[in-house]
Amino acid sequence: MMRPETEAELAGIVAGAEGPLRIEGGGTRGMVGAEGDALSVAGLSGVVLYEPGALTLVVRAGTPLAEVEAVLAGEGQRLAFEPMDHRRLLGRDGVPTIGGVAAANVSGPRRVQAGACRDAMLGVRFVDGRGRVIRNGGRVMKNVTGYDLVKLMAGSRGTLGVLTELAVKVLPVPEAAAVLVLEGLDPQAAVAAMSAALGSPFEVSAAAHLPEAGETWLRLEGFAASVAYRAGRLGALLDRFGPARVVEAPEEVAAMIRRLRDVEDFADRPGDVWRISVQPSDGPRAAEAVAAEAAIYDWGGGLVWVLVPEGHDIRPALAGLAGHAVRVRGAGPLASPEPAPLAALAARLRAEFDPRGLFNPGAMG
Amino acid sequence: MQMPAPDARVMAKKDHVLRRLMAVLPEDAVIHDPTATRAYECDALTAYRCPPLAAVLPASTAEVAAVLKICHEERVPVVPRGSGTSLAGGALPTADSVILGVARLNEVLEVDYPNRFIRVQAGRTNLSVTGAVEGDGWFYAPDPSSQLACAIAGNIGMNSGGAHCLKYGVTTNNLLGVTLVMMDGTVVEIGGAHLDAAGYDWLGVICGSEGQLGVVTEATLRILPKPEGARPVLMGFDSSEVAGACVADIIRAGVLPVAIEFMDRPCIAATEAFAGAGYPDCEALLIVEVEGCPAEIDEQLALIKRIAEGHRPVALRESGSAEESARIWLGRKSAFGAMGQLGDYMCLDGTIPVSALPEVLRRIGELSAEMGLRVANVFHAGDGNMHPLILFDANAPGDLERCEALGAEILKLCVKAGGCLTGEHGVGVEKRDLMGVQYRPEDLDAQMRVKDVFDPDWLLNPAKVFPLEASAGRRAG
Secondary structure (H helix, E strand, O other): OEOOOOHHHHHHHHHHOOOOEEEEOOOOOOOOOOOOEEEEOOOOOOEEEEEHHHOEEEEEOOOEHHHHHHHHHOOOEEOOOOOOOOHHHHOOOOOOEHHHHHHOOOOOOOHHHHOOHHHHEEEEEEEOOOOOEEEEEOOOOOOOOOOOHHHHHOOOOOOOOEEEEEEEEOEEOOOEEEEEEEEOOOHHHHHHHHHHHHOOOOOEEEEEEEOOOOEEEEEEEEOHHHHHHHHHHHHHHOHHHOOEEEEOOHHHHHHHHHHHHOOHHHOOOOOEEEEEEEOHHHHHHHHHHOOOOEEEEEHHHOEEEEEEOOOOOOOHHHOOOOEEEEEEEOOOOOEOOOOHHHHHHHHHHHHHHOOOOOEOOOOOO | OOOOOOOHHHHHOHHHHHHHHHHHOOHHHEEOOHHHHHHHOOOOOOOOOOOOOEEEOOOOHHHHHHHHHHHHHHOOOEEEEOOOOOOOOOOOOOOOOEEEEOOOOOOEEEEEOOOOEEEEEOOOEHHHHHHHHHHHOEEOOOOOOOOOOOEHHHHHHHOOOOOOHHHHOOHHHOEEEEEEEOOOOOEEEEEOOOOOOOOOOHHHHHOOOOOOOOEEEEEEEEOEEOOOEEEEEEEEEOOHHHHHHHHHHHHHOOOOOOEEEEEEHHHHHHHHHHHOOOOOOOOEEEEEEEEEOHHHHHHHHHHHHHHHHOOOOOEEEEOOOHHHHHHHHHHHHOHHHHHHHHOEEEEOOOEOOHHHHHHHHHHHHHHHHHHOOOEEEEEEHHHOEOOEEEEEOOOOOOHHHHHHHHHHHHHHHHHHOOOEOOOOOOOOOOOHHHHHHHOOHHHHHHHHHHHHHHOOOOOEOOOOOOOHHHHHHHHHO
16 A cells, blocks of 8 residues: 655655556445545644634645644644444544545534534645646635636545645534434324424524434534523423423433434344435435435435445435435445436536546446 | 727627627616716726726616626626725726626515524615614624615625624625526526535625626625614824724733724825814824613723823713714815815725734834835724825826825835735725735736636636736637
8 A cells, every 4th residue: 555645745656656556545335436546635634734813724635534623623723524434333443633524524423513524624635647647726715716616526436636735624612512302203203393493593504314213314503592592492482393392411412413413223233224315305215216215314315325225236226216215234235327418517527637547446336 | 007909809790799688688877878888887986997898777687697698608807886985996997897886786585583684785885784673672793884885785795894893793794695697698507595515615705806707796795783882982182003002902801892084194094184083183083882781881981081091192082972972073074175275195905913003003104204205094993904195296297106106115014014905995996906915926827717717718807806918828819
């Protein structure tokens, strides 16, 4: 495995590469479908600039996620998009890196309120397929200077370039958090309850339904007095869905969100795991269409985690629904195909950014 | 500011191109009479003007596709135009171009509260999107100050912001899907009511591409429930630097106001004379607005006022009623109109890290004195998006040139401070030739490769964003 310590060294390796490269952050997820010589970005590590007063962090791509989170916690801040830790679900070791999170646009339960990883990304540096260092964006929250390649890099799985550094917007950790728990709802009723909650002015920062637990969770965050007030008002608003229990103990709230975020319920069970993105009201239909053995609804019903038998390709069953599916655990096809004109654009884009086809061939399906 | 010479081959076949356009559009949708095309010779950056070859006003995605297909076949450049409110010359025509106006695409197609989106045709104005849902307690968050007139198509092209981005983000953070017509007439659907992409984030790169990658005809936008309430507080300070330091301290303290607006003395004086909002006599003032439930508002404002007290404010006025809130916002909202009363001005749009506000404000004051031109500052301080207004006299020989020189110096200062040339107005033609200040040639080349992919012949919105010498080789093809 190649493990450069500097951006220049990495650029040199890419420029001189003669065959495919498998780009790795911490190797947490195992690059699905990728082949070639392993190129680790883990050596490019450390905080470049942290300005709590400007809510911005500039960090090298190989920096462990845990280190990023610890640095932010030291100043009472955090990554708003709450990235999942894949290790338990995938049964893998490794050290998740911020670059790996960005390259896969990994966003957790708070995505419904605070946006995705891509929304928090302000700037990038990356090495393209010619071995050139490219910069895009910056470290300010409003920036429309030229094209937004930052978004293009988010979720591109290393196929357009090797991320070496990124600037992200961070947010303050609020004083308190609570989870309102509704019980015994079927998926349709749960989505209706979550839609009512997310359509209320009470600033719900996570909305999930766990059918196996028979629970629907609505998280509130903010000043303690505000959380208490909103929990009361939200409970009253959702009265028709039955009585609500409020969980306030910080450790308990954190454990619930970790269980949801990391899809812990599917961790030790056999089968493939897919994530399906649809409009929230289609969530239950999606789970039913793919005959899921088990489902977990996040993002108010818009993100459905499904557990299906090994090797089962769920994509044909979803053909009638707008949205997409991505396999997270198991072998076989990776994601829903794009419409032909977009697939053609994708091929041309890859050819422009990586003309020799070095980066993670196979990683975008 | 230089524009490329019109393509003689296109100019020579004007009548042929017009005949083809008239065959696919209603008669009144093809504007070619020289007096009528004058209406499209510029946008809100009126210093630069050029009548287009023609202007077309298609009323459907199919008509847009038909127009683009013809222009592609005939190698005629196309300039997409929303409402023409660009301050950066983003819709400035070239003499050989066809203006593609989306004004007739103004319908609301679908409102879905359970799934929290609205789907509209892209010519719909920003404010009327909120107008379609506010009766039910919802709103569309991005609120550029031209929101009464500006079109969603233009908002997407420029990735528009507004006063409330600190909490809600800009257009790209609120855009869920688009119908995009590519230059060859191909129609593609990108995104929709679901979140995020399985493949590349096309939506992310289209938003803010200044109409150079395709023409957006429909958009799916995220809508949000209105907060329970909002309350502003007005604070006056002895100096701009102190006000800037107060902003950084507020952000640092972990409160997230929905807006922090800044005005300095020249701007306060002008708006007082114009709107009489009763602002305090001070060097700089901040309007900080928080929103949410009553408990949230009380707690946030208490904390903000404590922070402000540490900076010895000369005035501190919390709103106690809807009337007082309106009065606090009155001056800020009339600031640009008020400045217009003082004479000509140039509005900049550089963004800097909030922590750099005090230093950059001080340096702008020095540059202003050195160049002998007054600068008034009014801007969204919470996100560092500055709008220095350079006052000049367009009739005084040399004044415009000095103003442009000062503007360039201020923008370079923003980049040096860790910021950027433009936070929400876009590059257009106005900042095109300054792109080299922020980006190296290889950075610009990477962006131009994206353009190559979407529009290989470089026909869409020519001569914008990239310095002409940087794009010369590509455009020649």
